[in-house]
């Protein structure tokens with residue numbers, strides 16, 4: 067299959083490209099704007115064609131979609147804290163970018179997979195969201211992702227485009243930019259830097275190892291029913307504080323590094339996805355959290371070449387703005 071993977075130079079996209087090229091022999095074209103989160107290094111060991119450009123640019127998208135069998139869209143701004151500080155790019159990429167991709171896919175009658183998130187459902191105290199739960203997003207990140215999902219659905223309903231939506235829970239694993247909880251805590255713990263836990267640390271996330279999500283998206287691409295939404299949730303849920311304690315224990319750092327800091331505004335308490343529908347298609351998560359976390363910590367410990375340029379670059383200024391203290 068020839069695939070156009072938008073946002074394929076980011077965390078999940080690059081893992082998806084690796085899984086598809088390695089395990090399925092797909093021919094992959096990556097279209098990526100290379101924002102701070104997108105890096106050519108993420109794909110240096112995978113055969114692919116690369117187009118540098120934005121999904122909101124119709125000329126670039128039209129050329130990149132030439133001759134492909136399907137489009138998988140990962141391209142997004144993905145960090146909730148950045149969406150609170152500066153929402154502009156979230157609106158452009160999620161609303162306008164998704165629209166341009168859909169219009170181009172419609173003109174070419176190409177199957178379209180939108181990669182989305184559990185955050186579009188909002189927070190849930192108990193139980194789990196199903197695909198028919200109402201959308202109730204809380205942040206500019208999740209609200210613009212929800213808007214994109216609705217637009218995708220409308221292209222199936224109105225124009226008969228073969229669309230699919232995959233809503234994943236919190237991913238973790240190799241190549242994740244260290245603004246997100248797990249890689250941030252791993253690198254800080256390895257360096258003896260403070261571990262900034264928001265609020266009381268009791269927010270709960272449903273953790274999904276990135277290769278499991280990549281396989282789930284591939285599964286939906288191949289076996290999903292057009293027009294449908296599929297939740298792809300992780301096998302374990304954990305409080306943030308327990309995640310941080312597990313990292314400390316595995317790295318051999320001190321609990322004294324934990325620092326409770328001011329909570330994120332509008333912070334969602336708990337996410338939880340029911341994934342029966344994608345399981346009925348034959349997908350199952352294979353990596354439990356304890357094992358996935360060990361693999362992740364080992365990867366960051368062994369791949370300083372990947373994170374050293376990030377940790378010594380613009381990320382330092384971001385970190386200082388976000389946390390009010392410099393990295394060590």
Ligand code: NAD
Nearest residue numbers: 073075076077078099100101103104120121141142234237
């Ligand atoms: P990421 O931030 O690591 O990567 C995003 C990629 O998109 C980068 O390569 C970036 O350069 C590219 N990009 C951004 N704007 C673009 C634009 N306008 N045009 C072209 N490329 C652009 O993100 P990620 O964590 O890999 O997330 C990928 C997708 O999965 C997103 O749609 C996100 O909403 C979704 N998702 C993420 C998680 C998670 O835990 N990270 C969970 C569920 C769903």
Ligand code: TYD
Nearest residue numbers: 146236245246247248250262263264269306
């Ligand atoms: P994050 O990785 O930003 O993912 P999301 O907000 O999309 O779920 O955060 C995961 C959880 O960790 C979330 O409850 C916020 C919390 N968190 C901290 O406590 N400290 C931090 O420094 C970060 C980045 C996140």
